[in-house]
Amino acid sequence: MKVRVTVLYKKGVLDPQGKTILSSLHQLGYKEVTDVRAGKVLELSLPKMGKAQLEKRVKEMCDKLLANPVIEDYQFEVAE
Amino acid sequence: MKFGIVVFPGSNCEHDCYHVVKHVLRQEACFLWHKDRTLAGSDCVILPGGFAHGDYLRCGAMAKFSPIMETVARFAKEGGPVLGICNGFQILTESGLLPGALVRNRSLHYLCLDLTLRVETTNSPFTAQIPPGKVLKMPVGHGEGCYFADAKTLKRLEVEGRIAFRYCDSKGNLTEESNPNGSLLSIAGVLNERGNVMGFMPHPDRCAESILGNEDGRLIFESVIAATQGH
Numbered sequence: 239m240k241v242r243v244t245v246l247y248k249k250g251v252l253d254p255q256g257k258t259i260l261s262s263l264h265q266l267g268y269k270e271v272t273d274v275r276a277g278k279v280l281e282l283s284l285p286k287m288g289k290a291q292l293e294k295r296v297k298e299m300c301d302k303l304l305a306n307p308v309i310e311d312y313q314f315e316v317a318e
Numbered sequence: 319m320k321f322g323i324v325v326f327p328g329s330n331c332e333h334d335c336y337h338v339v340k341h342v343l344r345q346e347a348c349f350l351w352h353k354d355r356t357l358a359g360s361d362c363v364i365l366p367g368g369f370a371h372g373d374y375l376r377c378g379a380m381a382k383f384s385p386i387m388e389t390v391a392r393f394a395k396e397g398g399p400v401l402g403i404c405n406g407f408q409i410l411t412e413s414g415l416l417p418g419a420l421v422r423n424r425s426l427h428y429l430c431l432d433l434t435l436r437v438e439t440t441n442s443p444f445t446a447q448i449p450p451g452k453v454l455k456m457p458v459g460h461g462e463g464c465y466f467a468d469a470k471t472l473k474r475l476e477v478e479g480r481i482a483f484r485y486c487d488s489k490g491n492l493t494e495e496s497n498p499n500g501s502l503l504s505i506a507g508v509l510n511e512r513g514n515v516m517g518f519m520p521h522p523d524r525c526a527e528s529i530l531g532n533e534d535g536r537l538i539f540e541s542v543i544a545a546t547q548g549h
Binding site: 247252 | 375376379380383411412417418421423424425426464466467468
């Protein structure tokens with residue numbers, strides 16, 4: 239199975255990439271966009287396992303390594 | 319006095335540090351491989367600049383799991399001086415030995431230039447020999463040097479005198495233009511609670527001898543030496 243982890247800067251952390259992308263979208267005429275946050279997506283391949291165990295393991299991975307709690311929030315979902 | 323310089327895969331300033339310590343300041347120096355578990359009797363540990371573990375995921379994110387970091391954390395807890403330069407600073411924040419985090423420069427550009435910084439406290443083994451408020455010139459070279467911490471942490475750092483250096487103009491004024499990377503409160507370096515762990519973005523290892531046209535970096539190393547030798 240595959241799990242997709244999304245990591246984004248927390249609110250309040252300067253995100254210059256997001257700001258630059260936002261300004262590009264505005265220049266292209268997409269004025270309706272009010273904010274862009276740029277982050278990362280990590281796709282983890284894992285053997286099949288129960289939902290509870292999966293959530294426990296992936297949460298641990300995120301807390302330990304994949305995200306830095308000082309600056310980032312994360313969420314994850316089973317992708318397939 | 320003996321300096322232990324930690325080498326991670328991807329470190330690239332370990333020889334600069336070694337050279338300054340050994341050949342300029344005439345102290346003992348040794349390299350410590352990141353998989354080592356001892357500090358070989360070092361009196362001070364330096365985490366040098368570079369791109370430990372390729373800087374993948376986040377700068378310092380993987381270096382914090384290198385076996386030697388457990389030993390470094392123990393050494394720091396016992397009061398041993400630990401200095402993180404540039405990538406070493408990033409590793410110290412990722413490891414939780416220093417508060418906050420270093421994120422992408424506000425400009426998104428990799429910065430490689432000389433700039434000026436002001437010493438904010440002389441109450442640490444790394445700054446004790448620097449005249450209070452002195453403005454130093456040092457080079458930086460980083461893409462992720464923007465210091466971030468939440469408001470509560472910043473307040474605490476300020477109140478407890480744990481901001482070691484701030485970016486400033488040549489006269490010592492804190493201005494928007496003199497903050498190269500967008501660091502909050504213009505922070506260039508911070509200390510841990512006890513003051514024996516310092517991380518900072520500029521490179522004292524690249525400006526510690528007259529042949530390079532700048533010796534300001536010596537003050538950091540000389541401060542640690544004096545502190546360790548009890549002066």
